[in-house]
Amino acid sequence: MPRVIAVCVVHDLRPDAGTVGVTAIDKRPVEGPMKVGPYGVYADVQADRKHHGGLDQAVYVYAEEDARFWEGELGRMLAPGFFGENLRVEGLDVNAARVGEVWRIGATLEVQVTSPRKPCQTFARWVGGDDERGWVKRFTREGRLGPYLRVLTPGEVAAGDEITVLSVPDDAPTVIDGVPGVARAAASAL
Template sequence: MPRLVAVCAVHTLHPDAGSVGVTAIDKRPIEGAVRVGKLGVRADVQASRKHHGGPDKAVYAYAQEDAAFWEGELGRDLDAGWFGENLRVEGLDVNGARIGEVWRIGDTVEVEVTMPRTPCATFARWVGGSVARGWVKRFSDEGRLGAYLRVRRAGDVRAGDAIEVLSVPEGAPTVIEVYRS
């Protein structure tokens, strides 16, 4: 059964060379029950609302299986939140999810898959070091992007909650198909 590994929100705003001047990519797990509302995880921040946030990008989900792949590639631990995700999930093919697919997390929260994450220069700067050079292309080419979610039903979630796929729209493109089209 798919499950929620961690719920993450911004830990610290960091200076960034991008147009906003700061980034909120530094997400860390939150203990206990966390409210998820129409605009995302309570206590989270998006430094650039132009590119992140809003109802169609309220929550960003990333798969533990994809994080484990990158741990092997980069030779280091990538704790929940490292990708800037709000939800670290396992047992769920996030990149193979269909646009419009609906998931229930825990007892009440319902989310809908809306679009893939598009990696950017801020993400590359966050990765840092020698890996940063070419990171956006490498991350894109690997197709382990994660997905943005719209919150259809607000409520509380916590690490360990079950995730159930409630509906999958027949014939809808997958997250990775949308990204590559």
């Protein structure tokens, strides 16, 4: 059964070389249930609201299976929150989810898949700066982007909560369909 393995919120705002000057990408797991409303997980923030957050990017999800892939590639452990995600999940191919797909997480929270993550230079600097040149293209090419979610019914979420797919639009693209640079072989292997 697909489930949440960690709920993550911003730990610290960090200085960043980007135009905003700080980043909220440093997300870490929290204990117990967290409220989730239309703009995301309570106690979380986005430093660059021009490009992150809002109703269609309220919650970012990343799969444990994809994190394990990157651990092998990067040669280090990547704890929940490393990708800036709010929810680390397992047992669900989040990249094969269709735009418009609706999930129930836990008892009451209902969310809808809206779009893939669009990796940025802040994310590249977070991952390793000059040590990971070409990170944005590499991350995109692998097709392990993870989706953003819109909150349809506010509720609470906690580690261990089950994820149930409630509806899937047959004719909608998957999260990674149409993303420039995604390797078709990687996308079909997910």
